[in-house]
Amino acid sequence: VQYRFPNEEAGEDAASQKLFLSHKDMLTALAVSPVPTAAGGSFVASADCSSDPKVMLWTAGKGASQLKSILQGFKAPVFALDFSPDGSKLLSVSKDAGFTVSVHDAASGLRLFNACANETVFGAKWCRSPRGSASGGSFALATAKGIVFYAESGLSYEARKGVAGSKAKAEALVSLQAMAGAETMAAGGQSGALYKYEGRNVSECVAAHKAPVTVLAFLEAALNTAGADGDRLFSGSMDATVKIWDRRGMRRSLQCTHTIQPNLGAVFDVAFDPRDANRLALGLESGQVAL
Numbered sequence: 001v002q003y004r005f006p007n008e009e010a011g012e013d014a015a016s017q018k019l020f021l022s023h024k025d026m027l028t029a030l031a032v033s034p035v036p037t038a039a040g041g042s043f044v045a046s047a048d049c050s051s052d053p054k055v056m057l058w059t060a061g062k063g064a065s066q067l068k069s070i071l072q073g074f075k076a077p078v079f080a081l082d083f084s085p086d087g088s089k090l091l092s093v094s095k096d097a098g099f100t101v102s103v104h105d106a107a108s109g110l111r112l113f114n115a116c117a118n119e120t121v122f123g124a125k126w127c128r129s130p131r132g133s134a135s136g137g138s139f140a141l142a143t144a145k146g147i148v149f150y151a152e153s154g155l156s157y158e159a160r161k162g163v164a165g166s167k168a169k170a171e172a173l174v175s176l177q178a179m180a181g182a183e184t185m186a187a188g189g190q191s192g193a194l195y196k197y198e199g200r201n202v203s204e205c206v207a208a209h210k211a212p213v214t215v216l217a218f219l220e221a222a223l224n225t226a227g228a229d230g231d232r233l234f235s236g237s238m239d240a241t242v243k244i245w246d247r248r249g250m251r252r253s254l255q256c257t258h259t260i261q262p263n264l265g266a267v268f269d270v271a272f273d274p275r276d277a278n279r280l281a282l283g284l285e286s287g288q289v290a291l
Helices: none
Strands: 002-004 016-018 028-032 044-047 055-060 066-069 078-083 090-094 100-105 113-115 122-126 138-143 146-153 156-161 175-181 186-189 194-200 202-207 213-217 231-237 242-250 253-260 267-271 278-283
Touching: 044 078, 044 090, 044 213, 055 090, 078 122, 090 122, 113 156, 122 175, 138 175, 146 175, 175 231, 186 213, 186 231, 202 253, 231 267, 231 278
Parallel strands: 028 078, 175 213, 213 267
Antiparallel strands: 002 016, 028 044, 044 055, 055 066, 078 090, 090 100, 100 113, 122 138, 138 146, 146 156, 175 186, 186 194, 194 202, 213 231, 231 242, 242 253, 267 278
16 A cells, blocks of 8 residues: 655645555565655565565555566565665575575566575664765675675675674574664674674674564655754664664764653654654554554
């Protein structure tokens, strides 16, 4: 379902919705490209759990949704999708025995890379370069054995494990979020710990929650209209709380500024209003959405 909110400046007073009906089975993953289409719409990828699992690439906007290509050849449903920062590539992970990782060209649908992670994967995200400038050169996986980085190497990608060092313990990482800065990632641990990686190394470890960190979301200072002078990271957990972290000062260390307790069960999704970062929507275990 594509929802469109009214543009009050254009004199619109009612929201609208459209249906994209090409899938015939339950959806398992959804991603929206950060780069708009030439017509000002959005490029969308969606995955299903049919007997022949597929990923569909389509456009959404003011006009009718248009199917652009169908990606096939998956051994099991795809549960993770992410567009590269420049919108040119699509990362996917399917839930087969080896957790197959694939990279496709977003425009043509051509498969550029395919490999088995050979360990349980919980999340997959492209790395970003400073201030979100175009880069699709590397991505990371959150796995049962820690974080794994894949760096572009010629026409392929080279896998290298993250380095915990003395600042962190080895544990399953269950959530992942790219942050501003060259190859800077936030990862949430099974223990409730929050890790910041710079390159392959842990640069910071914080005891953030009392249960697994289920979701992470990031807001750059350049997009932050809420009055804060630093980047913001949002973490949600099975402990039924959401924490807001600011990155300030020369060291850009994580500092918890607010704790939200909806008291409605585990938090599985967090989204912020890009026009006002003080407005959050939380997806909860109870099936409710809290604002």
